[in-house]
Amino acid sequence: MKMKKLATLLVLVIAIATAGFASNGKDDKATYSVDTxxxxxxxxxxxxxxxxTGYVLIESGKVHVSNNAVTSADIKMDMTSIEVTDLEGEWKDKLVAHLKNDDFFSVDKHAEAEFKITSFENNKVVGDLTIKGITNEVSFPAEVKIEGNELTASGTASIDRTxxxxxxxxGKFFSGLGDNMIKDEFEIKFELKATASEE
Structure with missing residues (x-):
C-alpha cells in the first residue's frame, strides 16, 4: 500500500515538473509582416x-512577437504619400505641396519616416519616432490583437512637432500669428494589419 502511494506521489511530482518545464522552456516567437x-x-x-486631416501610407513593417506579446517592431512610412482628406481640388493640392516642402516635412530630403517600438507593456507603446532625420522617444496607449496568424494594432499618439x-x-517661434497660428501638438493614429511569416 505504501509503495502504491509512493508511486502515485512520484507520478504527481514528475507531472508537475514536466508541466513547469514545458511552460518555461520554449519561447514561441513569430514575425508579422505589415499589410501595407x-x-x-x-x-x-x-x-x-x-x-x-489626412494620412500617410506605410512602406514596410515588421512586428516581432514572443509568447503572444509584442517585443519590438519597425514601421517605415512613405512621406511622399502624404494625403489631405478634409479638402478637395486646388486647396487640397496647395496644402499637400506645403506639407511636403521645408516648412513641414522636407520630403525631397527625407522621403521616409520610421517608428521603432522598443517596448509594449500594459497596453502602452514606447518607441523611437524618426521624422526629417530627427529621432525622439514617444509613448502612447495602444491595443494589439493576435488571432492565429493575424495581428491588428491601433493607437493614437499626441506629439510636439517642434x-x-x-x-x-x-507660437513658440513666431509672434503675431493670430488666427494663422498652428498648434504644436498634432495627432498620429496608427492602424496596422499584419500576417505571421516564418522566421
Missing amino acids: KASKVYWTGKKVAGEH KWDIRYGS
Whole structure:
C-alpha cells in the first residue's frame, strides 16, 4: 500500500515538473509582416481656426512577437504619400505641396519616416519616432490583437512637432500669428494589419 502511494506521489511530482518545464522552456516567437495596403497612419493637425486631416501610407513593417506579446517592431512610412482628406481640388493640392516642402516635412530630403517600438507593456507603446532625420522617444496607449496568424494594432499618439524641427506657424517661434497660428501638438493614429511569416 505504501509503495502504491509512493508511486502515485512520484507520478504527481514528475507531472508537475514536466508541466513547469514545458511552460518555461520554449519561447514561441513569430514575425508579422505589415499589410501595407490595409494599414495607414492617420494625422490630425490643429490650428486656431480649425484643423486638417489626412494620412500617410506605410512602406514596410515588421512586428516581432514572443509568447503572444509584442517585443519590438519597425514601421517605415512613405512621406511622399502624404494625403489631405478634409479638402478637395486646388486647396487640397496647395496644402499637400506645403506639407511636403521645408516648412513641414522636407520630403525631397527625407522621403521616409520610421517608428521603432522598443517596448509594449500594459497596453502602452514606447518607441523611437524618426521624422526629417530627427529621432525622439514617444509613448502612447495602444491595443494589439493576435488571432492565429493575424495581428491588428491601433493607437493614437499626441506629439510636439517642434521636436522634429517643424516650426511653421508655431507660437513658440513666431509672434503675431493670430488666427494663422498652428498648434504644436498634432495627432498620429496608427492602424496596422499584419500576417505571421516564418522566421
